[in-house]
Amino acid sequence: MSKQITYMLAACLTAGALFVSCQKESAEQDAPAATEVSPEVLGQISARGFSTAGVRKVEGGYLVEGDILLEEQDLASTPASPNLRIAEVEQYRTYNLVSKLPRTITVRVSNLPDAYVQGTDEAIARYNALNLQLKFQRTTARKADITIEGFYEGPSGGFITLGSAGFPSKNGSPYRKISMNTHPDAYGANPDVLYVASVIQHEMGHCIGFRHTDYMNRAFSCGSGGNEGAGNVGAVHIPGTPTGPDRASWMLACSDGGNRTFNSNDVVALDYLY
Template sequence: MSKKVSTLLAACLLTGALFVSCQKDQSSNQTPATVSQDALSRISALGFNVADARKVEGGYLVEGDILLSEEDLASTPATPNLRIAETEQYRTNNLVTSLPRTITVRVTGLPDAYVQGTDEAIRRYNALNLRIQFQRTTGRKADITIQGFYQGPSGGFITLGSSGFPTKNGSPYKTVSMNTHPDAYGSNPDVLYVASVIQHEVGHCIGFRHTDYMDRSFSCGPAGAGNEGASNIGAVHIPGTPTGPDQASWMLACSNGGNRTFNANDVIALNYLY
Protein backbone atom coordinates (compact mmCIF):
# COMPACT_ATOMS: atom_id res chain seq x y z
CA MET A 1 0.00 0.00 0.00
CA SER A 2 1.35 3.42 -0.94
CA LYS A 3 0.59 7.07 -0.53
CA LYS A 4 1.02 9.69 -3.22
CA VAL A 5 3.33 12.40 -1.96
CA SER A 6 2.66 16.07 -2.70
CA THR A 7 3.37 19.36 -0.97
CA LEU A 8 0.10 18.85 0.90
CA LEU A 9 0.82 15.15 1.50
CA ALA A 10 -2.45 14.20 -0.18
CA ALA A 11 -3.02 10.52 0.49
CA CYS A 12 -3.51 7.95 -2.25
CA LEU A 13 -2.87 4.40 -1.05
CA LEU A 14 -1.70 1.53 -3.21
CA THR A 15 -2.09 -1.93 -1.69
CA GLY A 16 -0.45 -5.35 -1.83
CA ALA A 17 2.78 -7.05 -0.72
CA LEU A 18 5.40 -6.51 1.81
CA PHE A 19 9.03 -5.91 2.62
CA VAL A 20 10.09 -8.80 4.80
CA SER A 21 12.46 -7.06 7.16
CA CYS A 22 12.64 -3.93 9.26
CA GLN A 23 14.68 -1.43 7.32
CA LYS A 24 15.15 1.47 9.73
CA ASP A 25 18.59 2.26 8.36
CA GLN A 26 17.36 2.59 4.77
CA SER A 27 17.88 5.94 3.09
CA SER A 28 14.76 7.62 1.73
CA ASN A 29 16.73 8.49 -1.40
CA GLN A 30 18.05 4.98 -2.04
CA THR A 31 18.14 4.09 -5.73
CA PRO A 32 16.11 0.92 -6.45
CA ALA A 33 18.10 -2.04 -7.76
CA THR A 34 17.74 -2.70 -11.48
CA VAL A 35 15.27 -5.44 -12.38
CA SER A 36 16.52 -7.75 -15.13
CA GLN A 37 14.57 -8.21 -18.32
CA ASP A 38 14.14 -11.90 -17.46
CA ALA A 39 12.56 -11.02 -14.13
CA LEU A 40 10.30 -8.43 -15.80
CA SER A 41 9.15 -11.06 -18.31
CA ARG A 42 8.35 -13.52 -15.53
CA ILE A 43 6.52 -10.84 -13.51
CA SER A 44 4.44 -10.01 -16.58
CA ALA A 45 3.74 -13.71 -17.20
CA LEU A 46 2.31 -13.94 -13.68
CA GLY A 47 -0.12 -11.17 -14.61
CA PHE A 48 1.35 -8.19 -12.81
CA ASN A 49 2.09 -4.73 -14.13
CA VAL A 50 5.86 -4.29 -14.53
CA ALA A 51 5.76 -0.48 -14.45
CA ASP A 52 7.85 0.69 -11.49
CA ALA A 53 8.74 -2.90 -10.49
CA ARG A 54 11.56 -2.79 -7.94
CA LYS A 55 14.06 -5.30 -6.62
CA VAL A 56 13.79 -5.39 -2.84
CA GLU A 57 14.90 -7.67 -0.06
CA GLY A 58 12.97 -10.90 -0.43
CA GLY A 59 11.97 -10.48 -4.07
CA TYR A 60 10.30 -7.91 -6.29
CA LEU A 61 7.82 -5.21 -5.27
CA VAL A 62 5.15 -4.70 -7.94
CA GLU A 63 2.00 -2.59 -8.25
CA GLY A 64 3.15 -0.50 -5.31
CA ASP A 65 2.77 -3.08 -2.60
CA ILE A 66 2.80 -6.72 -3.71
CA LEU A 67 5.91 -8.79 -2.99
CA LEU A 68 6.76 -11.61 -5.40
CA SER A 69 9.56 -13.94 -4.36
CA GLU A 70 11.93 -15.76 -6.70
CA GLU A 71 9.88 -18.88 -5.93
CA ASP A 72 6.72 -17.08 -7.10
CA LEU A 73 8.40 -16.11 -10.35
CA ALA A 74 9.47 -19.70 -10.96
CA SER A 75 6.10 -21.27 -10.13
CA THR A 76 3.68 -22.82 -12.59
CA PRO A 77 0.19 -22.74 -11.02
CA ALA A 78 -2.15 -25.66 -11.57
CA THR A 79 -5.29 -23.52 -11.63
CA PRO A 80 -5.95 -21.88 -15.01
CA ASN A 81 -6.47 -18.16 -15.41
CA LEU A 82 -10.23 -17.88 -15.76
CA ARG A 83 -10.71 -14.42 -17.21
CA ILE A 84 -9.30 -10.96 -17.71
CA ALA A 85 -10.66 -8.76 -14.98
CA GLU A 86 -13.26 -6.09 -15.45
CA THR A 87 -14.45 -4.52 -12.19
CA GLU A 88 -15.59 -7.41 -10.03
CA GLN A 89 -14.07 -8.80 -6.84
CA TYR A 90 -11.12 -11.06 -7.57
CA ARG A 91 -9.20 -13.67 -5.65
CA THR A 92 -5.96 -15.54 -6.22
CA ASN A 93 -5.78 -19.25 -7.06
CA ASN A 94 -4.51 -20.07 -3.57
CA LEU A 95 -6.80 -19.54 -0.60
CA VAL A 96 -6.57 -20.23 3.13
CA THR A 97 -7.69 -23.80 3.82
CA SER A 98 -8.41 -26.09 6.81
CA LEU A 99 -11.52 -24.13 7.72
CA PRO A 100 -12.78 -23.22 10.21
CA ARG A 101 -9.56 -21.89 11.68
CA THR A 102 -8.22 -19.06 13.81
CA ILE A 103 -5.36 -17.06 12.32
CA THR A 104 -3.02 -15.65 14.92
CA VAL A 105 -1.51 -12.20 14.42
CA ARG A 106 1.42 -10.63 16.26
CA VAL A 107 2.75 -7.07 16.13
CA THR A 108 6.46 -6.62 16.68
CA GLY A 109 8.63 -3.52 17.02
CA LEU A 110 5.89 -1.02 16.17
CA PRO A 111 4.36 1.91 18.12
CA ASP A 112 1.05 1.57 19.92
CA ALA A 113 -0.99 3.09 17.06
CA TYR A 114 -0.11 0.05 14.95
CA VAL A 115 -1.11 -2.31 17.76
CA GLN A 116 -4.45 -0.51 18.13
CA GLY A 117 -4.86 -0.49 14.36
CA THR A 118 -4.29 -4.25 14.28
CA ASP A 119 -6.89 -4.80 16.99
CA GLU A 120 -9.40 -2.71 15.04
CA ALA A 121 -8.71 -4.58 11.78
CA ILE A 122 -9.16 -7.88 13.62
CA ARG A 123 -12.42 -6.65 15.15
CA ARG A 124 -13.76 -5.74 11.70
CA TYR A 125 -13.00 -9.18 10.27
CA ASN A 126 -14.31 -11.10 13.27
CA ALA A 127 -17.56 -9.12 13.28
CA LEU A 128 -18.45 -10.84 9.97
CA ASN A 129 -18.54 -14.29 11.66
CA LEU A 130 -16.54 -15.93 8.89
CA ARG A 131 -15.04 -19.44 8.97
CA ILE A 132 -11.71 -17.71 9.54
CA GLN A 133 -11.26 -15.70 12.70
CA PHE A 134 -8.28 -13.59 13.75
CA GLN A 135 -6.67 -13.36 17.17
CA ARG A 136 -3.80 -11.13 18.23
CA THR A 137 -1.09 -12.86 20.20
CA THR A 138 1.94 -11.57 22.09
CA GLY A 139 3.81 -14.83 21.60
CA ARG A 140 6.93 -15.24 19.48
CA LYS A 141 5.13 -17.19 16.76
CA ALA A 142 2.03 -16.34 14.77
CA ASP A 143 0.44 -17.06 11.40
CA ILE A 144 0.85 -13.39 10.39
CA THR A 145 3.49 -11.05 11.78
CA ILE A 146 3.02 -7.30 11.42
CA GLN A 147 6.39 -5.59 11.45
CA GLY A 148 7.99 -2.31 10.48
CA PHE A 149 10.22 -0.97 7.75
CA TYR A 150 11.53 2.54 7.20
CA GLN A 151 11.57 4.00 3.71
CA GLY A 152 10.99 7.45 2.33
CA PRO A 153 9.21 8.53 -0.87
CA SER A 154 10.23 7.27 -4.30
CA GLY A 155 8.81 8.37 -7.64
CA GLY A 156 6.14 10.55 -6.02
CA PHE A 157 4.78 7.76 -3.81
CA ILE A 158 5.61 6.35 -0.42
CA THR A 159 4.85 2.74 0.48
CA LEU A 160 2.56 2.54 3.50
CA GLY A 161 2.32 -1.21 3.84
CA SER A 162 2.67 -4.40 1.85
CA SER A 163 1.92 -8.11 1.97
CA GLY A 164 1.60 -11.16 -0.28
CA PHE A 165 -0.74 -14.03 -1.14
CA PRO A 166 -1.57 -17.42 0.44
CA THR A 167 0.80 -20.33 0.00
CA LYS A 168 0.11 -23.51 -1.97
CA ASN A 169 -0.44 -25.41 1.28
CA GLY A 170 -3.31 -23.11 2.27
CA SER A 171 -1.59 -20.88 4.81
CA PRO A 172 -2.07 -17.11 4.83
CA TYR A 173 0.86 -14.97 3.74
CA LYS A 174 3.00 -14.66 6.83
CA THR A 175 3.99 -10.99 6.96
CA VAL A 176 2.49 -7.53 6.74
CA SER A 177 5.04 -4.71 6.70
CA MET A 178 4.10 -1.18 7.78
CA ASN A 179 6.18 1.92 7.05
CA THR A 180 7.32 3.94 10.06
CA HIS A 181 8.83 6.79 8.03
CA PRO A 182 7.30 10.17 9.10
CA ASP A 183 6.06 10.81 5.55
CA ALA A 184 3.90 7.68 5.72
CA TYR A 185 1.52 8.26 8.65
CA GLY A 186 2.96 11.37 10.26
CA SER A 187 4.23 11.76 13.79
CA ASN A 188 0.86 10.86 15.34
CA PRO A 189 -0.71 8.10 13.18
CA ASP A 190 -4.49 7.94 13.03
CA VAL A 191 -5.51 4.53 14.36
CA LEU A 192 -8.46 4.07 11.97
CA TYR A 193 -6.27 4.99 8.99
CA VAL A 194 -3.62 2.49 10.09
CA ALA A 195 -6.35 -0.11 10.68
CA SER A 196 -7.65 0.37 7.14
CA VAL A 197 -4.20 -0.27 5.66
CA ILE A 198 -3.71 -3.38 7.81
CA GLN A 199 -7.23 -4.58 6.91
CA HIS A 200 -6.38 -4.26 3.21
CA GLU A 201 -3.01 -5.99 3.52
CA VAL A 202 -4.57 -8.87 5.46
CA GLY A 203 -7.05 -9.12 2.57
CA HIS A 204 -4.11 -9.93 0.29
CA CYS A 205 -2.77 -12.40 2.86
CA ILE A 206 -5.99 -14.43 2.59
CA GLY A 207 -6.21 -14.27 -1.20
CA PHE A 208 -7.85 -11.04 -2.40
CA ARG A 209 -6.59 -9.05 -5.36
CA HIS A 210 -7.57 -5.46 -6.10
CA THR A 211 -11.21 -4.72 -6.83
CA ASP A 212 -10.24 -2.38 -9.68
CA TYR A 213 -7.86 -4.98 -11.10
CA MET A 214 -8.91 -4.06 -14.66
CA ASP A 215 -7.91 -0.39 -14.39
CA ARG A 216 -6.26 1.05 -11.33
CA SER A 217 -6.94 4.60 -12.50
CA PHE A 218 -10.42 4.08 -11.06
CA SER A 219 -9.03 4.58 -7.55
CA CYS A 220 -5.49 5.84 -8.21
CA GLY A 221 -6.10 8.50 -10.85
CA PRO A 222 -4.26 8.84 -14.19
CA ALA A 223 -0.88 8.00 -12.66
CA GLY A 224 -2.17 4.53 -11.81
CA ALA A 225 -3.84 3.74 -15.14
CA GLY A 226 -3.54 0.25 -16.55
CA ASN A 227 -4.91 -3.27 -16.39
CA GLU A 228 -2.94 -5.45 -13.99
CA GLY A 229 -3.01 -8.20 -16.60
CA ALA A 230 -4.13 -11.78 -17.09
CA SER A 231 -2.63 -13.44 -14.08
CA ASN A 232 -1.24 -16.92 -13.52
CA ILE A 233 -1.21 -16.04 -9.81
CA GLY A 234 -4.97 -15.97 -10.25
CA ALA A 235 -7.64 -13.40 -10.93
CA VAL A 236 -10.73 -15.49 -10.34
CA HIS A 237 -14.05 -13.67 -10.27
CA ILE A 238 -16.03 -14.04 -7.04
CA PRO A 239 -19.70 -14.69 -7.90
CA GLY A 240 -22.23 -12.20 -6.61
CA THR A 241 -19.92 -9.20 -6.72
CA PRO A 242 -20.69 -6.23 -8.98
CA THR A 243 -19.71 -5.78 -12.60
CA GLY A 244 -19.62 -1.99 -12.28
CA PRO A 245 -17.36 0.38 -10.35
CA ASP A 246 -17.44 -0.06 -6.59
CA GLN A 247 -16.18 3.11 -4.98
CA ALA A 248 -15.94 2.04 -1.36
CA SER A 249 -14.37 -1.44 -1.59
CA TRP A 250 -11.67 -2.21 0.96
CA MET A 251 -9.58 -3.85 -1.79
CA LEU A 252 -9.37 -0.91 -4.21
CA ALA A 253 -5.82 -0.45 -5.45
CA CYS A 254 -5.71 3.08 -4.02
CA SER A 255 -7.48 4.52 -1.02
CA ASN A 256 -8.70 8.00 -0.23
CA GLY A 257 -6.19 8.19 2.61
CA GLY A 258 -8.74 7.84 5.38
CA ASN A 259 -10.81 5.24 7.18
CA ARG A 260 -12.12 2.56 4.80
CA THR A 261 -13.72 -0.71 5.84
CA PHE A 262 -15.87 -3.40 4.17
CA ASN A 263 -18.79 -2.36 2.00
CA ALA A 264 -21.77 -4.61 1.21
CA ASN A 265 -20.07 -6.21 -1.81
CA ASP A 266 -16.91 -6.89 0.19
CA VAL A 267 -19.01 -8.76 2.74
CA ILE A 268 -20.54 -10.87 -0.09
CA ALA A 269 -17.06 -11.72 -1.37
CA LEU A 270 -15.70 -12.61 2.07
CA ASN A 271 -18.70 -14.78 2.89
CA TYR A 272 -18.46 -16.56 -0.47
CA LEU A 273 -14.84 -17.54 0.15
CA TYR A 274 -14.83 -17.94 3.94
Protein backbone atom coordinates in the same frame (compact mmCIF):
# COMPACT_ATOMS: atom_id res chain seq x y z
CA MET B 1 -0.92 -0.56 -0.33
CA SER B 2 0.28 2.80 -1.42
CA LYS B 3 -0.62 6.43 -1.41
CA GLN B 4 -0.18 9.23 -3.90
CA ILE B 5 1.54 12.21 -2.29
CA THR B 6 0.89 15.84 -3.09
CA TYR B 7 2.27 18.30 -0.59
CA MET B 8 -0.28 20.95 -1.56
CA LEU B 9 -3.15 18.48 -1.15
CA ALA B 10 -2.66 15.47 1.13
CA ALA B 11 -4.05 12.23 -0.25
CA CYS B 12 -3.26 8.52 0.43
CA LEU B 13 -2.90 4.45 0.47
CA THR B 14 -0.63 1.54 -1.39
CA ALA B 15 -0.66 -1.95 -0.84
CA GLY B 16 0.54 -0.97 -3.48
CA ALA B 17 0.12 -2.38 -1.62
CA LEU B 18 -4.33 -3.05 1.70
CA PHE B 19 -4.35 -0.45 -1.31
CA VAL B 20 -1.96 -4.26 -1.86
CA SER B 21 -0.52 -0.72 -2.64
CA CYS B 22 -0.70 2.28 -0.47
CA GLN B 23 1.16 5.23 -1.89
CA LYS B 24 1.44 9.03 -1.82
CA GLU B 25 2.82 11.64 -4.28
CA SER B 26 6.07 13.38 -3.34
CA ALA B 27 9.02 15.49 -4.46
CA GLU B 28 11.56 13.70 -6.64
CA GLN B 29 14.44 14.48 -4.29
CA ASP B 30 12.83 12.23 -1.69
CA ALA B 31 12.83 9.20 -3.99
CA PRO B 32 15.30 6.43 -3.12
CA ALA B 33 17.55 5.14 -5.85
CA ALA B 34 15.91 2.42 -7.93
CA THR B 35 17.41 -1.05 -8.06
CA GLU B 36 17.54 -2.50 -11.57
CA VAL B 37 15.44 -5.61 -12.12
CA SER B 38 16.62 -8.02 -14.80
CA PRO B 39 14.53 -8.74 -17.93
CA GLU B 40 14.39 -12.39 -16.86
CA VAL B 41 12.79 -11.51 -13.53
CA LEU B 42 10.38 -9.09 -15.22
CA GLY B 43 9.38 -11.90 -17.56
CA GLN B 44 8.72 -14.21 -14.60
CA ILE B 45 6.63 -11.54 -12.90
CA SER B 46 4.60 -10.99 -16.06
CA ALA B 47 4.06 -14.74 -16.46
CA ARG B 48 2.66 -14.83 -12.94
CA GLY B 49 0.00 -12.34 -13.99
CA PHE B 50 1.38 -9.18 -12.39
CA SER B 51 2.22 -5.81 -13.87
CA THR B 52 5.92 -5.14 -14.45
CA ALA B 53 5.49 -1.37 -14.10
CA GLY B 54 7.43 0.03 -11.16
CA VAL B 55 8.80 -3.32 -9.95
CA ARG B 56 11.33 -2.85 -7.13
CA LYS B 57 13.89 -5.20 -5.62
CA VAL B 58 13.39 -5.22 -1.87
CA GLU B 59 14.53 -7.35 1.04
CA GLY B 60 13.06 -10.81 0.57
CA GLY B 61 12.04 -10.48 -3.07
CA TYR B 62 10.30 -8.06 -5.45
CA LEU B 63 7.58 -5.52 -4.70
CA VAL B 64 4.95 -5.39 -7.46
CA GLU B 65 1.72 -3.42 -7.89
CA GLY B 66 2.74 -1.16 -5.03
CA ASP B 67 2.31 -3.52 -2.10
CA ILE B 68 2.57 -7.17 -3.13
CA LEU B 69 5.77 -8.99 -2.21
CA LEU B 70 6.80 -11.81 -4.54
CA GLU B 71 9.57 -13.98 -3.17
CA GLU B 72 12.11 -15.77 -5.34
CA GLN B 73 10.28 -19.10 -5.00
CA ASP B 74 7.01 -17.43 -6.01
CA LEU B 75 8.45 -16.61 -9.42
CA ALA B 76 9.09 -20.27 -10.18
CA SER B 77 5.45 -21.36 -9.68
CA THR B 78 2.63 -21.20 -12.22
CA PRO B 79 -0.88 -19.82 -11.59
CA ALA B 80 -3.61 -22.42 -12.08
CA SER B 81 -6.98 -21.13 -10.89
CA PRO B 82 -9.38 -18.31 -11.83
CA ASN B 83 -9.81 -15.10 -9.87
CA LEU B 84 -13.00 -13.86 -8.34
CA ARG B 85 -14.76 -10.86 -9.74
CA ILE B 86 -17.40 -8.36 -8.75
CA ALA B 87 -18.98 -5.88 -11.19
CA GLU B 88 -16.98 -3.59 -13.49
CA VAL B 89 -14.53 -2.85 -10.72
CA GLU B 90 -14.03 -6.38 -9.46
CA GLN B 91 -12.91 -8.40 -6.50
CA TYR B 92 -10.14 -10.81 -7.42
CA ARG B 93 -8.74 -13.74 -5.55
CA THR B 94 -5.49 -15.54 -6.15
CA TYR B 95 -5.13 -19.19 -7.13
CA ASN B 96 -4.13 -20.06 -3.56
CA LEU B 97 -6.54 -19.53 -0.67
CA VAL B 98 -6.43 -20.26 3.04
CA SER B 99 -7.65 -23.82 3.65
CA LYS B 100 -8.58 -26.14 6.54
CA LEU B 101 -11.58 -24.07 7.53
CA PRO B 102 -12.82 -23.20 10.03
CA ARG B 103 -9.60 -21.89 11.52
CA THR B 104 -8.16 -19.03 13.54
CA ILE B 105 -5.17 -17.11 12.20
CA THR B 106 -2.87 -15.64 14.84
CA VAL B 107 -1.35 -12.19 14.27
CA ARG B 108 1.68 -10.76 16.08
CA VAL B 109 2.88 -7.13 16.04
CA SER B 110 6.66 -6.94 16.33
CA ASN B 111 8.47 -3.83 17.62
CA LEU B 112 6.00 -1.23 16.31
CA PRO B 113 4.46 1.79 18.08
CA ASP B 114 1.14 1.48 19.87
CA ALA B 115 -0.85 2.98 16.96
CA TYR B 116 0.06 -0.10 14.90
CA VAL B 117 -0.99 -2.44 17.73
CA GLN B 118 -4.32 -0.65 18.10
CA GLY B 119 -4.72 -0.61 14.32
CA THR B 120 -4.15 -4.36 14.23
CA ASP B 121 -6.79 -4.93 16.92
CA GLU B 122 -9.26 -2.81 14.95
CA ALA B 123 -8.57 -4.62 11.68
CA ILE B 124 -9.00 -7.99 13.41
CA ALA B 125 -12.30 -6.85 14.96
CA ARG B 126 -13.59 -5.82 11.54
CA TYR B 127 -12.91 -9.25 10.06
CA ASN B 128 -14.25 -11.15 13.05
CA ALA B 129 -17.48 -9.12 13.02
CA LEU B 130 -18.34 -10.76 9.67
CA ASN B 131 -18.67 -14.20 11.31
CA LEU B 132 -16.61 -15.93 8.64
CA GLN B 133 -15.14 -19.42 8.97
CA LEU B 134 -11.82 -17.57 9.06
CA LYS B 135 -11.09 -15.80 12.36
CA PHE B 136 -8.15 -13.67 13.47
CA GLN B 137 -6.59 -13.33 16.92
CA ARG B 138 -3.71 -11.12 18.03
CA THR B 139 -1.02 -12.87 20.04
CA THR B 140 2.14 -11.80 21.86
CA ALA B 141 3.72 -15.22 21.41
CA ARG B 142 6.93 -15.38 19.39
CA LYS B 143 5.31 -17.65 16.82
CA ALA B 144 2.28 -16.50 14.84
CA ASP B 145 0.67 -17.18 11.47
CA ILE B 146 1.16 -13.54 10.43
CA THR B 147 3.79 -11.17 11.85
CA ILE B 148 3.42 -7.42 11.33
CA GLU B 149 6.82 -5.71 11.13
CA GLY B 150 8.05 -2.23 10.33
CA PHE B 151 10.21 -0.84 7.53
CA TYR B 152 11.37 2.73 6.86
CA GLU B 153 11.15 4.03 3.30
CA GLY B 154 10.44 7.44 1.83
CA PRO B 155 8.44 8.32 -1.29
CA SER B 156 9.44 7.07 -4.74
CA GLY B 157 8.03 8.02 -8.14
CA GLY B 158 5.23 10.12 -6.68
CA PHE B 159 4.00 7.40 -4.31
CA ILE B 160 4.84 6.06 -0.91
CA THR B 161 4.26 2.45 0.10
CA LEU B 162 2.13 2.33 3.24
CA GLY B 163 2.26 -1.43 3.65
CA SER B 164 2.95 -4.65 1.77
CA ALA B 165 2.18 -8.35 1.98
CA GLY B 166 2.03 -11.50 -0.12
CA PHE B 167 -0.45 -14.26 -0.94
CA PRO B 168 -1.33 -17.65 0.60
CA SER B 169 0.94 -20.62 0.04
CA LYS B 170 0.10 -23.72 -1.95
CA ASN B 171 -0.51 -25.64 1.27
CA GLY B 172 -3.31 -23.25 2.25
CA SER B 173 -1.48 -21.13 4.82
CA PRO B 174 -1.91 -17.33 4.88
CA TYR B 175 1.05 -15.20 3.86
CA ARG B 176 3.23 -14.94 6.95
CA LYS B 177 4.25 -11.26 7.04
CA ILE B 178 2.84 -7.75 6.69
CA SER B 179 5.31 -4.87 6.41
CA MET B 180 4.17 -1.41 7.57
CA ASN B 181 6.03 1.79 6.72
CA THR B 182 7.17 3.88 9.71
CA HIS B 183 8.46 6.79 7.59
CA PRO B 184 6.74 10.07 8.67
CA ASP B 185 5.55 10.69 5.10
CA ALA B 186 3.46 7.51 5.33
CA TYR B 187 1.26 8.14 8.39
CA GLY B 188 2.70 11.29 9.93
CA ALA B 189 4.31 11.79 13.32
CA ASN B 190 1.10 10.81 15.15
CA PRO B 191 -0.54 8.04 13.08
CA ASP B 192 -4.33 7.89 13.05
CA VAL B 193 -5.33 4.46 14.38
CA LEU B 194 -8.28 4.00 12.01
CA TYR B 195 -6.13 4.90 9.01
CA VAL B 196 -3.45 2.44 10.08
CA ALA B 197 -6.17 -0.17 10.68
CA SER B 198 -7.48 0.32 7.14
CA VAL B 199 -4.06 -0.40 5.64
CA ILE B 200 -3.52 -3.45 7.86
CA GLN B 201 -7.03 -4.65 6.95
CA HIS B 202 -6.10 -4.31 3.27
CA GLU B 203 -2.82 -6.17 3.67
CA MET B 204 -4.57 -8.93 5.61
CA GLY B 205 -6.81 -9.23 2.56
CA HIS B 206 -3.74 -10.02 0.46
CA CYS B 207 -2.55 -12.55 3.03
CA ILE B 208 -5.78 -14.52 2.62
CA GLY B 209 -5.85 -14.33 -1.17
CA PHE B 210 -7.38 -11.07 -2.41
CA ARG B 211 -5.92 -8.94 -5.18
CA HIS B 212 -6.88 -5.34 -5.81
CA THR B 213 -10.49 -4.50 -6.61
CA ASP B 214 -9.36 -2.14 -9.40
CA TYR B 215 -6.97 -4.77 -10.77
CA MET B 216 -8.07 -3.97 -14.35
CA ASN B 217 -7.44 -0.22 -14.01
CA ARG B 218 -5.28 1.12 -11.19
CA ALA B 219 -6.07 4.69 -12.26
CA PHE B 220 -9.47 4.15 -10.63
CA SER B 221 -7.99 4.63 -7.15
CA CYS B 222 -4.39 5.72 -7.83
CA GLY B 223 -5.00 8.43 -10.45
CA SER B 224 -2.60 6.75 -12.87
CA GLY B 225 -1.63 3.28 -14.02
CA GLY B 226 -3.50 0.69 -16.04
CA ASN B 227 -4.19 -3.03 -16.00
CA GLU B 228 -2.06 -4.84 -13.39
CA GLY B 229 -1.94 -7.83 -15.73
CA ALA B 230 -4.02 -10.99 -15.82
CA GLY B 231 -1.54 -13.55 -17.14
CA ASN B 232 -3.29 -16.92 -17.39
CA VAL B 233 -5.60 -16.20 -14.43
CA GLY B 234 -9.33 -16.30 -15.26
CA ALA B 235 -12.24 -14.45 -13.64
CA VAL B 236 -15.40 -15.74 -11.98
CA HIS B 237 -18.28 -13.35 -11.31
CA ILE B 238 -20.05 -13.63 -7.95
CA PRO B 239 -23.82 -13.96 -8.62
CA GLY B 240 -26.05 -11.25 -7.20
CA THR B 241 -23.48 -8.47 -7.11
CA PRO B 242 -24.05 -5.08 -8.82
CA THR B 243 -22.64 -4.14 -12.22
CA GLY B 244 -21.55 -0.54 -11.54
CA PRO B 245 -18.19 0.83 -10.40
CA ASP B 246 -17.32 0.37 -6.73
CA ARG B 247 -15.44 3.27 -5.16
CA ALA B 248 -15.35 2.14 -1.53
CA SER B 249 -13.80 -1.34 -1.53
CA TRP B 250 -11.21 -2.18 1.10
CA MET B 251 -9.03 -3.77 -1.60
CA LEU B 252 -8.65 -0.75 -3.92
CA ALA B 253 -5.01 -0.40 -4.98
CA CYS B 254 -4.44 3.05 -3.46
CA SER B 255 -5.63 4.66 -0.27
CA ASP B 256 -7.93 7.67 -0.10
CA GLY B 257 -6.04 8.80 3.00
CA GLY B 258 -8.80 7.93 5.44
CA ASN B 259 -10.70 5.20 7.21
CA ARG B 260 -11.79 2.64 4.60
CA THR B 261 -13.37 -0.66 5.58
CA PHE B 262 -15.56 -3.36 3.97
CA ASN B 263 -18.45 -2.31 1.76
CA SER B 264 -21.37 -4.57 0.87
CA ASN B 265 -19.61 -6.08 -2.16
CA ASP B 266 -16.52 -6.83 -0.06
CA VAL B 267 -18.69 -8.70 2.43
CA VAL B 268 -20.22 -10.75 -0.40
CA ALA B 269 -16.74 -11.65 -1.68
CA LEU B 270 -15.42 -12.59 1.77
CA ASP B 271 -18.52 -14.62 2.55
CA TYR B 272 -18.22 -16.42 -0.78
CA LEU B 273 -14.65 -17.48 -0.08
CA TYR B 274 -14.65 -17.92 3.70
